[in-house]
Amino acid sequence: METAVVPEVATKTIPIFVMGKKYEVPDTLTIMKALEYAGYQYIRGCGCRGGICGACATVYRKAGDYKIYTGLACQTVVEPEMYLAQIPFYPANRASYDFEEIEATPESIFKLYPELFRCVACNACSKVCPMDVEVLDYVSALKRGDIKAACEISFDCIQCGLCTSRCMGEMAQYHIAQLARRLYGGKLAPKAEHLQKMCDDIEGGAFDDELAKVKTLGVDDMKKIYTEREMEPAMSDESWKPASSVGLV
Ligand code: SF4
Ligand code: SF4
Numbered sequence: 001m002e003t004a005v006v007p008e009v010a011t012k013t014i015p016i017f018v019m020g021k022k023y024e025v026p027d028t029l030t031i032m033k034a035l036e037y038a039g040y041q042y043i044r045g046c047g048c049r050g051g052i053c054g055a056c057a058t059v060y061r062k063a064g065d066y067k068i069y070t071g072l073a074c075q076t077v078v079e080p081e082m083y084l085a086q087i088p089f090y091p092a093n094r095a096s097y098d099f100e101e102i103e104a105t106p107e108s109i110f111k112l113y114p115e116l117f118r119c120v121a122c123n124a125c126s127k128v129c130p131m132d133v134e135v136l137d138y139v140s141a142l143k144r145g146d147i148k149a150a151c152e153i154s155f156d157c158i159q160c161g162l163c164t165s166r167c168m169g170e171m172a173q174y175h176i177a178q179l180a181r182r183l184y185g186g187k188l189a190p191k192a193e194h195l196q197k198m199c200d201d202i203e204g205g206a207f208d209d210e211l212a213k214v215k216t217l218g219v220d221d222m223k224k225i226y227t228e229r230e231m232e233p234a235m236s237d238e239s240w241k242p243a244s245s246v247g248l249v
């Protein structure tokens with residue numbers, strides 16, 4: 001197991017309770033780092049450590065506070081007398097379907113996920129979402145058959161499952177929204193013409209010579225090309241063009 005890293009800046013320690021047991025941890029740590037500091041080892045329930053993968057959903061209460069709080073262990077900083085437990089996985093119904101066969105219609109979603117209509121509009125899902133996704137709003141959009149709106153509202157979902165853990169309607173909101181995004185992205189949204197042209201060019205062999213040339217290079221030459229490549233400046237506008245058009249068609 002890795003040795004816990006204590007922050008360089010001197011800090012005080014605070015008491016937290018993990019599954020009922022008390023630990024003293026530096027007050028600047030995230031829940032994830034505090035758990036490791038306390039001696040726990042992450043084998044599951046931890047992925048990106050950057051607030052993206054949704055693997056580290058955590059529930060906690062604070063001393064003297066009746067409310068249940070939620071957060072991502074890799075993003076939430078510990079607080080004194082926090083009583084916490086991680087829920088790395090929450091069982092959720094995910095329908096089976098053949099994406100090629102399924103029609104991009106609201107009825108397809110209703111058929112696969114009839115529990116959608118069990119929503120009682122309690123809004124518990126939106127309140128726990130660590131990504132501030134308006135879960136009730138995308139569920140309502142799905143019920144109206146507005147796939148595009150559901151896709152847009154749920155765009156920041158990281159599939160952590162916290163909304164499902166609180167749902168009075170017992171549905172897995174995030175799986176339903178994922179189906180909506182797949183249908184919209186794969187079958188309903190207008191195709192990007194420039195992307196289609198690039199795909200056609202690749203399939204037509206426009207870059208075959210360049211690729212063959214790259215394949216003959218050694219590691220050092222590859223690194224040189226990579227580090228010396230021309231890059232678009234961070235603050236450029238749409239008028240920016242590369243000085244060299246080699247490799248472009
Ligand atoms: S919508 Fe649900 S699964 Fe997605 S990030 Fe929010 S709480 Fe997590
Ligand atoms: S928690 Fe479930 S029942 Fe409540 S608003 Fe969200 S989807 Fe509807």
Ligand code: FES
Pocket residue numbers: 045046047048049050051052053054055056072073074075
């Ligand atoms: S470890 Fe990926 S979101 Fe926390």
